[in-house]
Amino acid sequence: MNDPGSLQNLNDIVAPAPVAWWPPAPGWYALAVLVSLLLLWLAFRGFRSWQQNRYLREALRTLEQIGREGPAASAAVPELLKRVALSAWPRAQIAGLVGADWHRFLDQAVGAERPAGARFEGEAGRRLEQAAYAPDGLSDEAFRALCSDATWWIRHHRAPER
Numbered sequence: 001m002n003d004p005g006s007l008q009n010l011n012d013i014v015a016p017a018p019v020a021w022w023p024p025a026p027g028w029y030a031l032a033v034l035v036s037l038l039l040l041w042l043a044f045r046g047f048r049s050w051q052q053n054r055y056l057r058e059a060l061r062t063l064e065q066i067g068r069e070g071p072a073a074s075a076a077v078p079e080l081l082k083r084v085a086l087s088a089w090p091r092a093q094i095a096g097l098v099g100a101d102w103h104r105f106l107d108q109a110v111g112a113e114r115p116a117g118a119r120f121e122g123e124a125g126r127r128l129e130q131a132a133y134a135p136d137g138l139s140d141e142a143f144r145a146l147c148s149d150a151t152w153w154i155r156h157h158r159a160p161e162r
Contacts, residue, residue, distance in 0.1 A: 024035040033123030055087040059154050063147060071143040074131040077150050081106070081128070103128070109157040 003009075062080055066073045085094045085105070096104050103125035107118045120128065127146045130137050138146065 021159070031104060054069040055084060057085075057153060063150055063154065067144075067147045071138045072136075074138045074143050074146060077146055078128050081150055081153065084154055084157075085109070088157070089147065099123075099129075106153055106157075109159075110153060111158065119149065140154045 013019075059080060063077070066076045066080065082094070082102075094105070100121070103120040104118075106120040106125075124146070126141055127138070127149065130142070131146055
């Protein structure tokens with residue numbers, strides 16, 4: 001029984017200890033730094049976008065107040081649209097626009113370059129002028145439509161990149 005090749009002399013196989021989770025390999029540190037930088041960049045862009053769109057939130061809040069006041073406050077709607085445009089575009093480009101040029105600009109700001117897509121060059125433009133120059137002449141229905149058109153424009157216009 002002293003045979004070294006005998007199977008009775010075999011021992012169990014010893015498994016190595018499991019690989020430790022900590023400390024991670026250097027590649028994980030690099031990945032953590034990259035993910036952190038990406039999250040910081042996304043947070044910065046989101047915050048900047050939120051700040052740049054502040055004028056939209058304020059305009060929608062103001063328009064809601066105007067809507068609660070009723071047709072007597074309809075003259076404030078064209079003024080609000082002009083203020084919103086002045087917040088987004090250069091003053092030299094916007095300040096002098098009146099009448100048909102102003103309506104064309106409102107349509108072009110949302111991408112309605114073709115006549116079929118023109119909203120303010122049609123009925124909405126007539127309501128806008130009526131609100132500006134004859135505020136008592138708007139009915140409740142026309143006032144609601146004017147507020148709806150203004151809300152639509154504020155939400156859908158595309159301001160130039162700053």
